Amino acid sequence: MSDPRLEIIGKRLEKVGRIIAVSSGKGGVGKSVVASTLALILKKEGHEVGLLDLDFTSPATHVILGIGDLYPEEEYGIIPPLAHGLRYMSITYYSLDKPAPLRGADVSDAIIEILAITRWGELDYLVLDMPPGIGDATLDVLRLVRGINFLVVTTPSRVAFQTVKKLLTLLDELGIPVMGVVENMVMEPSSPIREQVRQLGQHYLGAVSYDAGLEGALGDVEKIMDTAFADSVKVIAYEIEQRLKRPPT
């Protein structure tokens, strides 16, 4: 008895250059906004970029990007529609933004299904907006997606960073590449997170200052790209690109 979906996931991703999983230890740290903005910046720099919202029970990227009336095209699978130049895939096409109360096993099945049916085509980058934590969805992505690179988002909060430490430890134990940690919503210039990330043997990618204007920009991509938040993510995106260009050590 074999699940035929598992055989084609690798094929669906074979023309994707780099897969960046934007993850966090807990919710509410701005992971989805970082993921969405990072995807927009990479696109603006001339890359072909996809964005997959894997946070099935609390999807948010469609709100951040102001996705309107879009639906995937059906052709030997599913072709994600273009949203602001991004190949964009989300469960909200099918849940119609209604509550999707899914248990872990259902989340696993839905992830397998979407990875198996989605035809991304040629992409330079596929950004995954991961669900927070180290539960079923993260474990499934680690099991099913080869060549993944993690970008971990925290805030200066000790609570957020404690959960991030667990995620980083897990990724380290599994030998999964981590490009670095982004410290989001920084309000004090002397946050101890940079040093704590270094102590874990990980790379501190940068601080993103708390931007009071960001909330009002959500839903409007042009406004998002004009925020100080986006300027900070641009610096991080540049460093990510440089790190991904280097051969693995």
Next chain:
Amino acid sequence: MHEWALAEGVVSTAVKIARAEGLSEITEVVVKIGELQQVVHDVLNFALEQLRKPMMKDARFVLETIPARLRCRVCGEEWRFSPEELSEEVSEAIHFVPEVAHVYIKCPGCGSPDFEVVEGRGVILASIKGVKNDE
């Protein structure tokens, strides 16, 4: 899952199993299809015919539908999935991602969306038959 994506997965999986089992030719592939996914058998058959590999050129594809049974985790009620009661839009959504059934279907006993699909959710390559390399 879309029928073409499904057919692609069935063909790749059958070839992989055949190689692992030392088969030089596949003569039969049995696929069990959960009713929840509402796979159109004619489309799947057509896709399998188009995608079949040389080692399965004479293989028979047997498609079996497994009725979908749902059981409420809250009150224990068990019921049959009735696709005819769903709108076209909802049917299509469940066809592509069956888990969104939890968005649209509620327990007829207590109204909870917290049910399990006891049987008839996915698509499984149940068995293959073939000829061994040395036969």
